[in-house]
Amino acid sequence: MATVTFDGTTRYYAGNPVPAVDGLDLEVADGEFLVLVGPSGCGKSTTLRMLAGLEGIDDGAIRIGDRDVTNLPPKDRDIAMVFQNYALYPHMTVADNIGFHLKIAKMPKAERLERVREAAELLDLTPYLDRKPAKLSGGQRQRVAMGRAIVRRPQVFCMDEPLSNLDAKLRVQTRTQIASLQRRLGVTTIYVTHDQVEAMTMGDRVAVLKDGLLQQCDTPIGLFGKPANLFVAGFIGSPAMNLIPATVEGDSARVGGRPVQLTRDQVSALTSPSVVVGVRPEGWRILSPAEGIEATVEVVEELGSDQYLYCSSPVEQIGADANQFTVRAPGMSPWQRGDKLGLAPETGAVHLFDAETGARLPD
Amino acid sequence: MSSTVESKPAVAVRPVRTPPRKPKPAPGSRGFSPLRLLGMIFVWLFTAVNVLVLYWLVSASFKTPIEIFSKPFALPLQWFERGDPFRNFAYAWNNAGFGHAFVVTVVLVAVSSVVIVLVSAPAAYALSRLGVRGSNGLTNFVAIGMGIPFQTVVIPLFIGMGKLGLTNNLFGMFLIYVALSIPFTVFLLTGFFKSLPDELEEAAAIDGASPFRTFFAIMLPLTRGGLITALILNAIGLWNETLLAIVFLNENANFTLARALFSFYGAASYQSEYGGLIAGVAIVVLPMLVLYVLLARRIITGLTLGAGK
Numbered sequence: 188m189a190t191v192t193f194d195g196t197t198r199y200y201a202g203n204p205v206p207a208v209d210g211l212d213l214e215v216a217d218g219e220f221l222v223l224v225g226p227s228g229c230g231k232s233t234t235l236r237m238l239a240g241l242e243g244i245d246d247g248a249i250r251i252g253d254r255d256v257t258n259l260p261p262k263d264r265d266i267a268m269v270f271q272n273y274a275l276y277p278h279m280t281v282a283d284n285i286g287f288h289l290k291i292a293k294m295p296k297a298e299r300l301e302r303v304r305e306a307a308e309l310l311d312l313t314p315y316l317d318r319k320p321a322k323l324s325g326g327q328r329q330r331v332a333m334g335r336a337i338v339r340r341p342q343v344f345c346m347d348e349p350l351s352n353l354d355a356k357l358r359v360q361t362r363t364q365i366a367s368l369q370r371r372l373g374v375t376t377i378y379v380t381h382d383q384v385e386a387m388t389m390g391d392r393v394a395v396l397k398d399g400l401l402q403q404c405d406t407p408i409g410l411f412g413k414p415a416n417l418f419v420a421g422f423i424g425s426p427a428m429n430l431i432p433a434t435v436e437g438d439s440a441r442v443g444g445r446p447v448q449l450t451r452d453q454v455s456a457l458t459s460p461s462v463v464v465g466v467r468p469e470g471w472r473i474l475s476p477a478e479g480i481e482a483t484v485e486v487v488e489e490l491g492s493d494q495y496l497y498c499s500s501p502v503e504q505i506g507a508d509a510n511q512f513t514v515r516a517p518g519m520s521p522w523q524r525g526d527k528l529g530l531a532p533e534t535g536a537v538h539l540f541d542a543e544t545g546a547r548l549p550d
Numbered sequence: 551m552s553s554t555v556e557s558k559p560a561v562a563v564r565p566v567r568t569p570p571r572k573p574k575p576a577p578g579s580r581g582f583s584p585l586r587l588l589g590m591i592f593v594w595l596f597t598a599v600n601v602l603v604l605y606w607l608v609s610a611s612f613k614t615p616i617e618i619f620s621k622p623f624a625l626p627l628q629w630f631e632r633g634d635p636f637r638n639f640a641y642a643w644n645n646a647g648f649g650h651a652f653v654v655t656v657v658l659v660a661v662s663s664v665v666i667v668l669v670s671a672p673a674a675y676a677l678s679r680l681g682v683r684g685s686n687g688l689t690n691f692v693a694i695g696m697g698i699p700f701q702t703v704v705i706p707l708f709i710g711m712g713k714l715g716l717t718n719n720l721f722g723m724f725l726i727y728v729a730l731s732i733p734f735t736v737f738l739l740t741g742f743f744k745s746l747p748d749e750l751e752e753a754a755a756i757d758g759a760s761p762f763r764t765f766f767a768i769m770l771p772l773t774r775g776g777l778i779t780a781l782i783l784n785a786i787g788l789w790n791e792t793l794l795a796i797v798f799l800n801e802n803a804n805f806t807l808a809r810a811l812f813s814f815y816g817a818a819s820y821q822s823e824y825g826g827l828i829a830g831v832a833i834v835v836l837p838m839l840v841l842y843v844l845l846a847r848r849i850i851t852g853l854t855l856g857a858g859k
C-alpha cells in the first residue's frame with residue numbers, strides 16, 4: 188500500500204504549446220479512492236497514463252510511496268490499470284487473462300492458479316474461467332478487467348472510465364461494487380471519469396480538472412457545498428447550479444430586483460463590482476410572483492421523488508442555458524407549464540463568486 | 551371498470567406469426583441501375599471465360615491430340631474407350647521428371663513461404679507499432695519494392711548470384727524467392743498490426759511483458775489470420791513462379807515443377823504429345839487451385855481484415 192504524489196507534473200503533446208496537464212500538485216493518501224473528473228479533453232487520461240508509465244513526464248515528478256517513479260517503466264511501478272475498453276487479450280481465456288502478469292512474474296503454477304481462482308470468486312467469474320472474452324457480456328468483460336488488476340495486489344489501481352461501456356443500469360450496480368471492493372482491498376485507487384455523478388458517489392475525494400489545470404480537490408460534500416470557483420460550481424451537481432451575474436452596490440448585490448447581502452470580507456475580496464450569485468435547484472423557495480425573481484415554468488420534469496421545473500425568466504444567467512432557471516420542487520407537485528412563480532434563495536443556499544476571477548468569495 | 555370488459559393476460563403473449571422466406575431488403579437497394587447491370591454482365595462474362603478455360607484444360611488432359619484439335623469442347627472419349635483414361639497423366643509424370651520436381655517444389659515453396667513470413671512479421675511489427683523514428687519512411691521504402699517488376703532486375707541478379715556461385719542452386723533460388731517476396735508480405739502484415747488496438751500493448755507493458763514477449767504472446771497470435779493469408783498467398787505465387795526458375799535453374803536435379811514443365815513443353819510438342827503436355831499443365835496447376843478453393847474464404851477475410859477497422 189502506498190501514497191501517490193503528483194509534484195508539479197506536466198505533460199506536453201507534440202505540436203501543442205499548451206500542456207495537456209499543467210503543473211499538477213496532488214497528494215493521494217494510502218488506501219484512498221480518488222476520482223479525477225472533468226469534461227472531455229481536460230487531461231484526466233493523460234494524468235492517469237503518466238502515473239501508469241504510459242506517457243512521459245515532461246516536468247515535475249510522480250512518487251508512489253517514497254519511490255520516485257518519474258522515469259520508471261510501467262512494469263517496475265507496481266500498479267495495475269483497468270482500461271476503458273478493457274484491453275483483454277482476445278486469444279486468451281479469462282483465467283489466462285487474469286493470470287498473465289503472474290505468469291510473467293514467474294509465480295509457481297499452483298500458487299498462480301490459486302490466486303486467479305480467488306480473484307475470480309471475488310468477482311463472480313468462476314463459471315467463465317475457461318471462456319474467451321468474445322463470449323462474455325459487457326459486464327463480465329469489465330469484471331475480468333478488474334480481476335486482472337486485483338490479482339496482482341498492486342500498490343495502486345488506475346482506472347480509466349471503466350464503466351463507460353456499460354448500460355445505465357449495470358453502470359449504477361457496478362459502481363457500488365467497485366467502490367466496496369476497493370474499500371475491502373484498501374488499495375490506493377485513482378479513478379478517471381467524466382461523469383460527475385459517478386465521481387461524487389464513488390470517491391473519498393474528487394479532483395476536478397479543466398484544461399489540464401486542477402480546479403479543486405475535496406470530498407464530495409466539500410465540493411458540492413463549497414465549490415472553489417465558477418467552473419466547479421457549474422460542473423458539479425445535476426441539474427447544474429443557477430449562476431446569475433449581478434452588480435454589487437454598497438454591501439449587497441441585486442438579483443432580479445431582490446437584494447442579496449454580502450459580508451464585509453466578501454466585499455473586500457472582490458476585484459470588481461461584478462459578482463456571480465449561485466443557487467442550486469434545491470436552494471430556491473417558491474413564492475408568489477410578486478415576492479421573488481419572476482419565472483415562468485417551461486418544462487416540468489417529474490422524477491417521482493422530486494420534480495424539476497425549468498423556468499424562463501427575464502433575469503440573465505451565465506452559461507449555455509441563459510435565462511433558464513432550474514428549480515427543485517417536491518415530487519408530484521401540481522406545477523404545470525405556464526405557471527408563474529417567484530423565486531428566492533433559501534438562507535445559506537447562496538454561493539458567491541468573483542465574476543472577474545471566477546474564485547469563490549470567502550464565506 | 552365494468553365486469554364485462556375482458557381482462558388482458560398479465561404476461562404479454564407473442565402472437566403466432568409466419569416469418570417471411572427472405573427478410574425484405576432496404577428500400578431502394580434493389581432497384582435497377584445501369585452500373586449494376588454492367589457490373590453483373592462483366593462479372594458473369596469473366597467467370598464464364600475462366601470456367602470455360604478450366605473445363606478445356608481438364609477435359610483436354612484426358613484427350614488424344616486428334617480429339618483436342620477436332621473437338622476442342624467435347625467430352626474426352628478415345629482414351630476411355632481404350633480403357634486407359636489416365637494415360638496422359640502417366641505419360642507426363644514419367645517423361646517430365648515431375649516426381650523429383652514435385653518434391654523439390656514442395657520443399658522449396660514450403661521453406662521459402664515460412665521463412666518469408668518469419669522475417670516479415672517482426673519487420674512489419676517494428677515498422678507499424680514500435681514507433682521507431684523514420685518508420686513511416688522505411689515502410690514506404692519497403693512498399694516501393696512492390697512496385698519494381700522483378701523482370702527488370704533478373705539480369706543484375708543473375709550476375710550477382712553467379713559471382714557468389716549461387717546460380718543453378720536451390721539455396722540461391724530460396725534466397726531470391728524470400729528477398730523478392732518480403733516487400734509485399736511486410737506491407738500486407740503492417741496493415742494487420744496497425745488494426746490492433748494500442749491498449750493491448752499497453753496492458754501487456756503494465757502486466758510486465760517485455761516487447762519481445764508482447765510480440766510473441768499477444769500480437770502474433772492475434773494476427774494469425776494475417777500470417778496464414780501471407781503464407782498461402784506466397785505459397786501460391788512461388789508454386790507458379792516460372793521465369794526466375796528458368797533463368798536460375800538449368801539442371802534436372804534442381805528443377806521445380808514449373809521449370810520441369812517448361813522443359814517438358816519442348817519435348818512434348820516436338821513429339822506432338824499435346825494430351826500429355828496438357829496433363830502436365832494440369833498436374834502443376836490443379837494442386838494450387840484445390841488449395842485456393844479450400845482456403846478462399848480464409849484468404850478473403852484475411853485480406854479485408856487487415857484493411858479496415
Ligand SMILES: Nc1ncnc2c1ncn2[C@@H]1O[C@H](COP(=O)(O)OP(=O)(O)O)[C@@H](O)[C@H]1O
Pocket residue numbers: 200201207225226227228229230231232233234
Ligand atoms: N497522443 C496524443 N497526441 C496529441 N494530443 C493528445 C494525445 N492524447 C491526448 N491529447 C490531447 O491532450 C488533451 C487531454 O487529453 P486526455 O487526457 O485524453 O483527456 P481526457 O481523458 O480528460 O478526455 C486533449 O486536448 C487531447 O486532444
Ligand SMILES: [Mg+2]
Pocket residue numbers: 231232233
Ligand atoms: Mg480519457
